[in-house]
Amino acid sequence: MYDHHTLLYFSHRLYSHELTLEENKQIYGKCINQHGHNYVLEVSVKGAVDPKTGMFINITELKSIIATEVLDILDHRTLEDLEPLKGIVTTTENVAVWIWGALHKKLGNLLFEVKIEETEKNFVIYRGE
Amino acid sequence: MYDHHTLLYFSHRLYSHELTLEENKQIYGKCINQHGHNYVLEVSVKGAVDPKTGMFINITELKSIIATEVLDILDHRTLEDLEPLKGIVTTTENVAVWIWGALHKKLGNLLFEVKIEETEKNFVIYRGE
Amino acid sequence: MYDHHTLLYFSHRLYSHELTLEENKQIYGKCINQHGHNYVLEVSVKGAVDPKTGMFINITELKSIIATEVLDILDHRTLEDLEPLKGIVTTTENVAVWIWGALHKKLGNLLFEVKIEETEKNFVIYRGE
Amino acid sequence: MYDHHTLLYFSHRLYSHELTLEENKQIYGKCINQHGHNYVLEVSVKGAVDPKTGMFINITELKSIIATEVLDILDHRTLEDLEPLKGIVTTTENVAVWIWGALHKKLGNLLFEVKIEETEKNFVIYRGE
Amino acid sequence: MYDHHTLLYFSHRLYSHELTLEENKQIYGKCINQHGHNYVLEVSVKGAVDPKTGMFINITELKSIIATEVLDILDHRTLEDLEPLKGIVTTTENVAVWIWGALHKKLGNLLFEVKIEETEKNFVIYRGE
Amino acid sequence: MYDHHTLLYFSHRLYSHELTLEENKQIYGKCINQHGHNYVLEVSVKGAVDPKTGMFINITELKSIIATEVLDILDHRTLEDLEPLKGIVTTTENVAVWIWGALHKKLGNLLFEVKIEETEKNFVIYRGE
Structure with a gap:
């Protein structure tokens, strides 16, 4: 298993248009305001x-796939404004x-795990199921 | 998978009352003296x-369960003095x-892993089996 | 010297209205797009x-000053939208x-240093001069 | 300037015998209970x-001085029980x-700074004045 | 699961004698020059x-196995010069x-995972298959 | 004060040709063997x-100076083989x-500090005097 970590920086807010303002406040708290993060993205193959x-x-190849498929689209952007x-809701x-x-289209079965460290304390891991 | 990490601070010693002093010294070394740690606790659901x-x-809910079931009991305490x-032996x-x-009672099958980082170099992971 | 670190999350862009679009692009690169960060703020007294x-x-008092004077204003916000x-340009x-x-008003000469870690690699330190 | 960091683990409580129980509670909060820490000690020469x-x-010499003057006395101990x-109050x-x-006795003017990281968020720095 | 991490420092280069110089350059880039690393080795049992x-x-036993089977052989060495x-190609x-x-010979089925962090950004994990 | 950190990887050994083999062994221990490191270099202006x-x-300018004056010369090299x-002795x-x-030639009085983290535990700081 090979793991590579990259940073990306974006602006977002957590807000569902299928919920009322009150419900949004209750579920997402102050995250309903526009704010942003340094995401640490770890991709495992x-x-x-x-x-x-x-x-x-080849790590040069892996970095280039992450750059084209993820960074060029999400980095230094406002997530809600992006077509894809x-x-x-950008949780x-x-x-x-x-x-x-986005990575699976290029990496197929080589892709094992996507991990995002949103803050020093919170992580999300996804393995395709 | 969602991972949240929390810190707790406590005092303990490693000493088994079923062993002699000599055996305790041999197995636990200087950990037989009262000392303490900053535990980094990572809970994965x-x-x-x-x-x-x-x-x-909801992370607010997860944090509240960890606070009630774990921190309120172990944090800023001497482990050997605690009823539960x-x-x-508090290894x-x-x-x-x-x-x-303690967490499984509240989280049931959502709970995936408990990881404790005792020092920068030593970690224990438990997944219920 | 006592150091306390806190995290804050916000959205911003680097754009000077006294410069042309071309000049902004040349100086700030892709930071002219709305994006955001996890700032690690270290306050030393x-x-x-x-x-x-x-x-x-008392650290409880220090935390409360940082919360009132800084976090309540900047955290989970878009910096450009804030009155203060x-x-x-929010470099x-x-x-x-x-x-x-903001902190000096409350802490006076106790305040020694403000350090911001914008990313894992870039830090700014300010000591009032 | 040369910086070396070491870890030590001990048990302590914050409690002043010149204050009432109520005053202790107000100043030290839950730290009046016996608990412990992983101290990261950074010594700069x-x-x-x-x-x-x-x-x-020679770093071997520096490590040996830290071991003899600090670790052998404080590590894996209850601070309040120690003669020195x-x-x-063990803040x-x-x-x-x-x-x-303790280090100045051996290092004299070579000693520049003692830094203790009590938790991920709190640090104390002392330079002899 | 128990995880212990250790550091080792060595010199190496990436160069396959079954490939031409041009092919080596294309695959390994500047890693064909002699250089070195701080490897963070994490062993899980x-x-x-x-x-x-x-x-x-017993962690003392685990550390002693890692020292004898790995550190004594690879640490502070040039990997290409080592008999084993x-x-x-020392990727x-x-x-x-x-x-x-090397560890499996001593630990057998207790051994779960070997993880190497080559840089802050790149990790390799091996679980024996 | 602005701080930027970069990584470089090289091979070296500690050996003084003005000392005998015995003296070298006594002073530098196993560092007399060819080995290598991940240096974390922090440059403050x-x-x-x-x-x-x-x-x-402009951080782009600072990065470019560090790349030209330091990385292009030391990174992925054996320090003892380098003309400059x-x-x-490459301590x-x-x-x-x-x-x-090397940096002062380009940065002049803007340069405040050079810090090298050789391992997780050892740092050297130089401020030009």
Whole structure:
């Protein structure tokens, strides 16, 4: 298993348009205000070591996939304004599922886990199910 | 999977009353003296994302369960003096099993893992089996 | 010297209205887009230990000053929308100077240093001059 | 300047025998109960680099001084029970001053700073004045 | 599960003698030059808690096995010069597999996982398959 | 004060050609063998905030100076083989002084501090005197 971590910075708010303002306040607290984070994104791939190179995957290639499929879209943006995230409440859970989907298109079964560290204290892990 | 980490501070010693002083010294070394730790406790829950809220569990609720079931009992205490830990040698392994039990009563199958970081170098993980 | 660290989360963009779009792009790069951060704020106070209590300052009091003067204003907000930061480009340097001013009103000469860790790699330190 | 960090683990409580129980509760909160910590101790020395060795001080020597003067006395102990700390409220501030004194006897003017990280969020720094 | 982490420091280069210089450059980039690392090695063991001691394994014993089987061989060395690693391209993946083998001889089924953190951003995990 | 941290990886050994093998062993221990490190390099600059940009120095410019003056020379190399370090015992202290000199040529009085974290436990700080 190979793990690579990257940082991304974005602005978002937690607000569901299917709920009333009161319900949103109760569920999301002060996260209904526009704010932002340093997300630490850890992407794990799993596979056999190539006997020729001694590597699972070339890390340069993995970094380039993460850059194109995730960073170029989410980094330094307001999540709610992005076409691919339209209509989703941008909780860490939902963002993790979205990132999994985006990487899975390129990595297929090599992809093992997507982990997001939203703060020093809270993490979400998604393994595709 | 959702992971939340909390800190707790307590005093303890490792000493089994079923062993002689010599055996205790040999097994636990200087840990037979009263001392203490900053435990980093990581609690992981696992489940389906609620499509309405985009969350596994409301983190405010999870924090409140950890506070009531674990912190209010162990934090800023001497473990050997506590009724629920009577007769247990308070190794990290045994404390992890006890915390699992305390949280499982409230979280049931949502609970996935209890991890304790006793020092920068030593960790214990318990998943209920 | 006593150091306490706190986290705050906000949305901002780096954009000076006294510069052209081209100049903004050249100076601030992709930070001209709305995005956000987990700021780690470290506040240091310096003074004599009170012989009665063995403390510089009661940490409960220090936390309460940081909460009222800084967190209640900046946390979970868009910095550009805030009255007290109007007209300031919200670089880490400028935010550090603003936080210093806000805390100095309450802490006076006890205040020694304000440090902001914007990312794992970049820090700004301000000591009032 | 050369910085070396070490860990020590002990049990203590914050309680002044010159104050009433009520006053102790108000000042120290739940820290009046016996509890413990992982202290991260950082010792900084400052001096000229020896041109022959390219070092300020041999780190093996520095570690040995910290072990003899600090760890052998405080580590895996209850601070209140220790002869050299008798009558002192064992706040981080007071322990830092005590450690400074203990190291200064051996290191003299080479000693620059003693820093204690009591938790992830709270630090005390002492430079001998 | 019990996790213990240790540091080791060595010199190495990534270069396969079955590939041309051009192919080596393309696959390993500047890692074809002799350089080195601080490896953080995390060894996890898994088993039943011994009811007598309240521990999986005595940590003193685990540390001594890691010292004898891994540190004494790899630490403060040039990996390519070592007899047991002859002919292996010393990628983190290959070193992890080698460390697993070395520890498995002593720990058998207690051994659960070998994790190497090569830099702050890259990790390799091996579980024996 | 602005702080930026970077990583570099190299191979080195501690060995003075003006000392006997026995003296080298006694002073440097197992560091006389070729080994390597992940150096965390923190460069601090200090100056007035430019009122137009709200920044001390553009971080892109600072990163580019660190890359050209330090990383391009030391990173992924064997320190003893490098022309600019010839004849120096490559202790962390000596490398810090060398890096200070290399950066000072470009940064002048803006440069405040060079800090190297050689391992999790050992740091060297140099401020030009």
